[in-house]
Amino acid sequence: MKKVAIIMGSDSDFPVVKNAASTLKSFGVEYECHVMSAHRSPELAAEYAKNAKANGFGVIICAAGMAAHLAGVVAGHTTLPVIGIPCKGANFDGMDALLATVQMPSGIPVATVAVDGAKNAAILAVQMLAITDEGLAEKLEAEKAKMLEGVKQKDAAMQEKIKEL
Numbered sequence: 001m002k003k004v005a006i007i008m009g010s011d012s013d014f015p016v017v018k019n020a021a022s023t024l025k026s027f028g029v030e031y032e033c034h035v036m037s038a039h040r041s042p043e044l045a046a047e048y049a050k051n052a053k054a055n056g057f058g059v060i061i062c063a064a065g066m067a068a069h070l071a072g073v074v075a076g077h078t079t080l081p082v083i084g085i086p087c088k089g090a091n092f093d094g095m096d097a098l099l100a101t102v103q104m105p106s107g108i109p110v111a112t113v114a115v116d117g118a119k120n121a122a123i124l125a126v127q128m129l130a131i132t133d134e135g136l137a138e139k140l141e142a143e144k145a146k147m148l149e150g151v152k153q154k155d156a157a158m159q160e161k162i163k164e165l
Helices: 011-026 042-052 070-075 095-102 118-130 134-163
Strands: 003-008 031-035 057-065 082-087
Touching: 003 011, 003 042, 003 070, 003 118, 011 031, 011 057, 011 082, 011 118, 042 057, 042 070, 057 070, 057 095, 057 118, 070 082, 070 095, 082 095, 082 118, 118 134
Parallel strands: 003 031, 003 057, 057 082
Antiparallel strands: none
16 A cells, blocks of 8 residues: 655644544554655755655645645655645634645646645545555545434434424
């Protein structure tokens, strides 16, 4: 099975990123997690991205706030799918990171999830890997079934509350 690389622009992004890591772990997907900056260590980020495929990775998740160029820098140096997690910052509530992550030039796509949407980034990575991994596909189906049951239980509880009105 291919691994997932998780790269964050700063260790301050870890409270968001840990949700991606724990989600990947719950699906049994191996991952690595690193701090690399598009601005403070661009050579390191570029080198990691260039070698990611040869190192057994199938997807790269990048989390960054503020200018949030990390996902784009990484995507510019690999043919692997890159998923960007824009992180909330102090000034614009994550809108700056969202726009920087989603507005990529033609030919350098970055799949972008919601601001601080690390769990969805991990699930999207699992879905990408599941295209060629039937075991992961089955785990995703089971997770969807669990969500359906959860919704049905909540609806049943709501019906009981409505009867009490």
